[in-house]
Amino acid sequence: MNEVTKQTVLVVDDTPENLDVIAGILKKNYKIRVATNGMKALKLADNASPPDIILLDIMMPEMDGYEVCQELKKNPRTARIPVIFVTAKGDVADETRGFELGAVDYITKPVSPPLVQARVKTHLALYDQERYLDSLVAERTKALEGTRLQIIRRLGRAAEFKDNETGMHVVRMSHYSRIIAEAMGMPEDYCDLLLQSAPMHDIGKIGIPDSILLKPGRLTDDEWVTMRKHPEIGALIIGDHDSELLKMAKIIAQNHHEKFDGSGYPNGLAGTDIPIEARIVAIADVFDALTTERPYKKAWTVEKAIDVIQQDAGSHFDPDLVEIFVQELAKVLEIKEKYAETVESIDDQLQRVVITEDS
Incomplete structure (x- = not known):
């Protein structure tokens, strides 16, 4: 097995001698990384090349192994990495707590080299199988997701046509949203959900009378009361579902007109x-x-739009997200150019709305 194809084991222990023992047992078959404290372990786990498995001591200063495991499982980017506790704490209560925190196994010190090798091999095989099955599921649902995305974006376009808007608005704004989420470090599945649910943000405008929605002049106070009902109408249209996508779509439809300083609607959040x-x-x-x-x-x-958005940071918009958006402006402008308005027919526009990540 060459170095490139070896799987990576992260060994965490505050005692160098213990690190040497575990590394000596496993280094022939695996790439070994070591951490002497919890914070370093979390940093090594949450990077571009995460370990395939973590062997974690419990009794460490400042942050013990239980706390490290908790933090690993809270982070979507590290939650699925299998954790094996390697410790001198061998009471049943200690083992129970470790499993409750999400560890997959528990090895007591002093360690048996054949036992360590066998446990690591077994749990890496299970993790590989889990990832393989996940890839099969993702592949087999790709066509379904494409159809679902088409339906959702067409519903979003329905709201646009009702509002006298045209073109690729829902496509661009959904991609802009994804760019922000990616720059925040959100997991890929979260970014996908955001991309797919954002087009339904204004679906509630379907329920607003044309006399208000299409009025060329300023709305009266009473008309604004009606207009401001569209987020709640959108939430009612989407409804309550088990689907994570529709849950997110409802959240967006109901809350995208709230303002950071509390002056937005419908709930003044x-x-x-x-x-x-x-x-x-x-x-x-x-x-x-x-x-x-x-x-x-x-x-x-x-330039003018960015100036206004920056001026409204802290009042209308989340200032941290505005900063991220401005930093990612080059990517935003690529999307703006890629999905620019055209003079296509409505049918052609709708065909172009069906966008996959491979496009």
Whole structure:
């Protein structure tokens, strides 16, 4: 087995002699990384090349092994890495706590080399099988996801046509949202859900009378009361479902007009009480609206739109997300150019809405 194909074992122990023992047992068949404390272990686990398995001591200063395991399982990027506790704490209560925290096995010191080799080999094989099965599921559901994405985006387009908007708005703003989420370090499956659910943000406009939605002039106070009902209408249209995608779509539809300072609607939420998905979509939606020509206005320049969004950081928008959006502006502009408005027919536009990650 060459070095490139070897799986990686992260060994965590505050005693160098113990690290040497475990490394000596496993180094022939695996790449070994070591950490002498919990914080270093978490950093090594949460990087671009994570370990395939972690052997974790319990009795360490500052952050013990139980705390390290808890943090690993809380982080979506490290939660699935198998953890084996290797420790002198051999009481049944200690083992029980370890398994409750998500460890897959428990080895007591002093260790038996054949036992360590066998346990590591077994759990790596199980982890490999789990990942393989996940890949099969992902492959077999790809066509279904494509169909689902098409339906969701067409529903989003239905709301746009009702609102006298045109073109690729839901495509662009959903990609802008994903760019923000990726820059935040969100897991890939979360970013996919956001991309697919964001197009339904304004589905509630279907329930707003045309006399208000298409009014060329300023709305009266009573008309604004009606207009501001569209987030709640959208939430009712989407409804309550077990689907994670529809759960997120409902959250976005209901909350994307909330403002960071609490002055938004429908519930006057403020700060981090506003769901993160809605805070992300708010920026993406407004940027695209400002920089796109609509029947009632000319397109703003990117520079002017960014100035306004930065001025509204902390009032309308989450300031941390605004900073991320500006940092990722080059990627945003690539999407803006790729899915620019055209004079296509509606049918052609709808065909182009069906976008996969391979496109």
